[in-house]
Amino acid sequence: EDKVVQSPLSLVVHEGDTVTLNCSYEVTNFRSLLWYKQEKKAPTFLFMLTSSGIEKKSGRLSSILDKKELFSILNITATQTGDSAIYLCAVEAGAQKLVFGQGTRLTINP
């Protein structure tokens, strides 16, 4: 059974802190791992990772994949209140099946 597990489930930090969100997976025929941010409505796309060790970066957000240890991390530096959201990790397992983790609820306090 394909499984995606995120940790922590909830995190509260102060503005300016750096956070690291984790995503581990066990799937058949891994193809890619995707990160999404969900605020009020539908999730919005952040990154897609397919190769180990290559960091993807967008502003204060960055992510990396380790295909040997089967996990990915999402880093956010110099956090702002606008970063408060649920962060979702999804893994594409063979035949175009996309499985999501439970999400990490991140709260940034001013």
Add this chain to the structure above:
Amino acid sequence: NAGVTQTPKFRVLKTGQSMTLLCAQDMNHEYMYWYRQDPGMGLRLIHYSVGEGTTAKGEVPDGYNVSRLKKQNFLLGLESAAPSQTSVYFCASRPFPGLGALRSTGELFFGEGSRLTVL
């Protein structure tokens, strides 16, 4: 550009009633997905489709049926609604991945969600 459109956006049902959620996309995407999201949980895959006329079960398919008669539409049906099916339902689509330089980002395009309450 409409993108992915879900109808209805809200619905209240009584236990045992049936209903259909419609997802329509105008981006000519091959793949379409139905997810449900419950409080404190991520998205759980109900059913998905890799092309017109094909469907496959996801993680939580029981109590739901789907059809993809036209490439742009993916219907999710509840034959006999139960309170456990109270949830927010998201439809999503994405294009064929392609190869090399034409490879898509893999991004899923989501609808705005449909909130279903079963009493």
